[in-house]
Amino acid sequence: MKQKIKKINQLLVKHYGIPKRSKKLPNPVDMLIGTILSQNTNDKNSYQAFKNLKSKFSSWEDVAKQPPSKIENVIRVAGLGKQKSRAIKKVLNGLIKNNGGITLKGIKKLSDEEILTELTKFGGVGIKTASCVLLFSLDRNVCPVDTHVHRVLNRIGVVQTKSPDKTFQKINGNIPDGIAHPFHTNLIRLGREICKPSKPNCTVCPLLKICEYDEKNLEQVGSVKKNDFMLLDNIN
Numbered sequence: 001m002k003q004k005i006k007k008i009n010q011l012l013v014k015h016y017g018i019p020k021r022s023k024k025l026p027n028p029v030d031m032l033i034g035t036i037l038s039q040n041t042n043d044k045n046s047y048q049a050f051k052n053l054k055s056k057f058s059s060w061e062d063v064a065k066q067p068p069s070k071i072e073n074v075i076r077v078a079g080l081g082k083q084k085s086r087a088i089k090k091v092l093n094g095l096i097k098n099n100g101g102i103t104l105k106g107i108k109k110l111s112d113e114e115i116l117t118e119l120t121k122f123g124g125v126g127i128k129t130a131s132c133v134l135l136f137s138l139d140r141n142v143c144p145v146d147t148h149v150h151r152v153l154n155r156i157g158v159v160q161t162k163s164p165d166k167t168f169q170k171i172n173g174n175i176p177d178g179i180a181h182p183f184h185t186n187l188i189r190l191g192r193e194i195c196k197p198s199k200p201n202c203t204v205c206p207l208l209k210i211c212e213y214d215e216k217n218l219e220q221v222g223s224v225k226k227n228d229f230m231l232l233d234n235i236n
């Protein structure tokens, strides 16, 4: 599996390049909130909701004191306002209760596994959200698995799994050193632009030669629309 992941990464980097990344790693609490906001919406809307939260309230402590309805109004653009405002409050109040303040500084010294266990103790934080903190805030060699990463890796034949969390368990531990960020980010871009859920545009896919998907679509499907804004690379 490691060799196949290495090959996929090489082909994607050749096609898309190395994704841009801010030199300053984002704060883990910001990353948790950003990832909660990103569920079931596009990155531009969740980025707007994140900026709204930051500008409307003076700190995460301030957000934690607000009634969910007030948070919901501010993050409306990201959709699922009720659910997300509750999840945000739960996480912030959980941090205050467990860590004595809204900070995740202590997690830096923990192993990847320990961090996943710690973060998923908070309601509303699943494996994907916790693994985004590992990759984007702590620069660990971990590949978060969302629906795009899950779908593409199953089609190519790297895994045969039924859920993103199962895909995460299978691939992590098999990511060659130092490639998790380009691998993750370029797979998402491929899933958004080319290997779409209903009609993949296989004729323009850089992975066509190594892909094992039986239902490849070899008819050209219009032009490829660029979709490379990544929320989690823009949180800081």
Ligand code: SF4
Pocket: 152, 155, 156, 194, 195, 196, 200, 201, 202, 205, 206, 207, 208, 211, 212, 213, 216, 217
């Ligand atoms: S060849 Fe087609 S199915 Fe395979 S990864 Fe590329 S777009 Fe997806």
